[in-house]
Amino acid sequence: MNRKPGRRSSRPDSPSAGAPANGAPEENSDYVLSEQIGYLLRRAYQRHTAIFQAAIPDDKLTSVQFAVLTTVRDHPNSPLVLVAQRTAIDHATLRDIVLRLKRRGLLHVVADHQDRRQRLLSLSPEGTRLVESVIPDARRITELTLANLSACERLAAIEVLRKLSRD
Amino acid sequence: MNRKPGRRSSRPDSPSAGAPANGAPEENSDYVLSEQIGYLLRRAYQRHTAIFQAAIPDDKLTSVQFAVLTTVRDHPNSPLVLVAQRTAIDHATLRDIVLRLKRRGLLHVVADHQDRRQRLLSLSPEGTRLVESVIPDARRITELTLANLSACERLAAIEVLRKLSRD
DNA sequence: CGCCATTCTAGGGTATACGCGATATGATAG
DNA sequence: CTATCATATCGCGTATACCCTAGAATGGCG
Numbered sequence: 564m565n566r567k568p569g570r571r572s573s574r575p576d577s578p579s580a581g582a583p584a585n586g587a588p589e590e591n592s593d594y595v596l597s598e599q600i601g602y603l604l605r606r607a608y609q610r611h612t613a614i615f616q617a618a619i620p621d622d623k624l625t626s627v628q629f630a631v632l633t634t635v636r637d638h639p640n641s642p643l644v645l646v647a648q649r650t651a652i653d654h655a656t657l658r659d660i661v662l663r664l665k666r667r668g669l670l671h672v673v674a675d676h677q678d679r680r681q682r683l684l685s686l687s688p689e690g691t692r693l694v695e696s697v698i699p700d701a702r703r704i705t706e707l708t709l710a711n712l713s714a715c716e717r718l719a720a721i722e723v724l725r726k727l728s729r730d
Numbered sequence: 731m732n733r734k735p736g737r738r739s740s741r742p743d744s745p746s747a748g749a750p751a752n753g754a755p756e757e758n759s760d761y762v763l764s765e766q767i768g769y770l771l772r773r774a775y776q777r778h779t780a781i782f783q784a785a786i787p788d789d790k791l792t793s794v795q796f797a798v799l800t801t802v803r804d805h806p807n808s809p810l811v812l813v814a815q816r817t818a819i820d821h822a823t824l825r826d827i828v829l830r831l832k833r834r835g836l837l838h839v840v841a842d843h844q845d846r847r848q849r850l851l852s853l854s855p856e857g858t859r860l861v862e863s864v865i866p867d868a869r870r871i872t873e874l875t876l877a878n879l880s881a882c883e884r885l886a887a888i889e890v891l892r893k894l895s896r897d
Numbered sequence: 898c899g900c901c902a903t904t905c906t907a908g909g910g911t912a913t914a915c916g917c918g919a920t921a922t923g924a925t926a927g
Numbered sequence: 928c929t930a931t932c933a934t935a936t937c938g939c940g941t942a943t944a945c946c947c948t949a950g951a952a953t954g955g956c957g
């Protein structure tokens with residue numbers, strides 16, 4: 564991966580990488596991808612999910628699935644809409660996720676007697692056990708994700724991301 | 731979306747939301763999803779992509795596709811591997827994206843004469859035109875994404891996210 | 898009852914990441 | 928030169944997450 568490129572072929576010839584040089588409007592020349600907030604958010608989230616998958620004992624459990632499980636644990640007998648709100652997951656997306664968790668027997672879905680439109684979610688015993696056992700790993704994953712940050716920067720990160728998430 | 735729920739059915743009855751109360755180890759009780767770095771990263775990235783899709787004139791152009799286009803613009807005649815590195819996109823994923831962009835006539839893919847294993851990417855005239863026309867929107871999107879942050883916080887955000895992205 | 902909002906189902910399209918095997922080519926050791 | 932190894936891409940498949948739209952079922956209300 565970190566071999567020296569040795570690529571002098573196909574002349575990368577990027578005059579645009581340096582300075583505008585010509586009379587080009589500098590408007591479009593200083594749009595540097597690696598400084599864009601969207602690019603950085605994607606990379607940071609990418610790295611986190613990679614850390615999650617590497618550190619989690621259960622190969623099949625994803626970051627998002629775990630979020631759903633903990634939410635259902637904290638709010639049992641909630642309909643899909645509520646879980647979607649609490650996890651900030653789209654309805655359609657949540658549906659797929661719930662199907663997978665149900666298939667694995669981690670989740671129960673029962674119809675509500677009061678409002679028959681709703682399906683209420685709750686953890687199965689196995690689901691409960693899994694969540695309990697994975698939480699220490701989740702803490703470790705948080706630690707690994709934040710490894711490059713000082714205590715002060717961690718607070719700043721949380722604060723800034725909270726504001727970046729706010730609609 | 732922000733209608734009052736009016737839901738008193740399906741008794742949310744969450745005794746676990748309050749305090750442990752029983753002799754449970756408090757280890758697992760204070761795992762609050764909304765404070766987890768992974769959750770915040772997901773939400774922030776989610777909000778950004780939503781802003782991107784809403785603010786971009788071209789319905790079919792995604793945040794990631796635009797990243798690829800600008801990268802190719804800044805480094806014309808680069809092979810797929812290099813573009814993948816620069817955009818931090820997986821090879822196989824990039825391949826699909828390039829196919830879509832090529833199908834839309836925004837990209838050219840030609841074989842390298844020096845190293846015939848490589849396929850070099852470059853923008854078509856339409857691709858160039860599109861990138862030029864969209865960059866102002868991209869700046870606006872960045873502004874919208876950062877709307878909740880002060881100038882100082884924006885610098886902190888960039889710095890923190892850079893560190894969170896670093897392997 | 899009829900209209901409307903809510904909840905969920907169903908299907909399509911895109912993005913992301915991984916994998917494994919095949920192919921072509923380049924580079925290098927023997 | 929040849930055998931071997933590395934690189935770049937392709938082809939195909941799997942799984943997940945994410946969002947949109949349309950429609951069915953249900954509940955609430957005038």
